[in-house]
Amino acid sequence: MMENIIFRNFLGGKGLKLTKERTAVLSEVYSFHGHFEPEYLYSRIKGSGSKASRASVYRTLSLLVECGLVKRVTRTDKGNIYEHTYGHSHHDHMICDICGEIIEFFSEKLEKLQDEICEKNSFIGSSHALEIRGRCKKCRM
Amino acid sequence: MMENIIFRNFLGGKGLKLTKERTAVLSEVYSFHGHFEPEYLYSRIKGSGSKASRASVYRTLSLLVECGLVKRVTRTDKGNIYEHTYGHSHHDHMICDICGEIIEFFSEKLEKLQDEICEKNSFIGSSHALEIRGRCKKCRM
DNA sequence: ATCTAATTGCAATTAAGTCTCAATTTCAGT
């Protein structure tokens, strides 16, 4: 898996070690698709044969974000939500305030428009996050 | 102040009471401009002659958000950030990764485009937050 | 003035996430 190589290189470059626990977290993160909360990830790891403490899960998650393999999608009332990024292209999110469902979308027009706005403000944009909140199809009244 | 009338009507319509504490929170929220954290608001209220417990500050803040006089701008690692909204129009932010400068912007086109995207996904958008990160004019290389 | 439901303050509680530190593990050097 490419993500293992990326992680290994990242760790090596910082004088950090590739431990069983870190491997377990990375592998669990890439074992399913979609968004996840740290506690959910932790419970999956516990029930998967491999092991890593809650502290290690959180610590490894930070490393994965730092090296770009994982991205923090948003922050809810409860906590953070993440997603793995390798092999996935850029997109933004709509989040349902009622049921919490997250809908991914991408719009070329919207990306272009943002470039224009940056230009107009003499700003060199390197990343962005657009989060639309409201009610999803199921929850509209 | 218009915001007092709005709040009074909102409370009345729900069978809720306009207390000294609620009045103190509203008045403090509108006594300054910019973003704020609940704890900062609480400390301002404590040092302002009026009184309201921490619990009441949080409870009133929820009511103010519910009636549209206050908006939750974002959630940071520490907690929520709010701003009062009456008399202020919607805008989004560019944040410089180097110097931290925050540039506010608004684009009618961008708002329209988001409406279209919501429609396409059968999503009823009620709010959004777009945050563009990069380098500002001063910090570009 | 009376009455009742709403509200308050306090302290206890919750929960995500961080931190401490002794014991363990990695891995580069040999």
Add this chain to the structure above:
DNA sequence: ACTGAAATTGAGACTTAATTGCAATTAGAT
């Protein structure tokens, strides 16, 4: 493969924003 320094781990204590239960208080309708 052995060694040792440095990194990492797990368990649970801790931090901190925010919520909640409840007895005492208060708003506001009649």
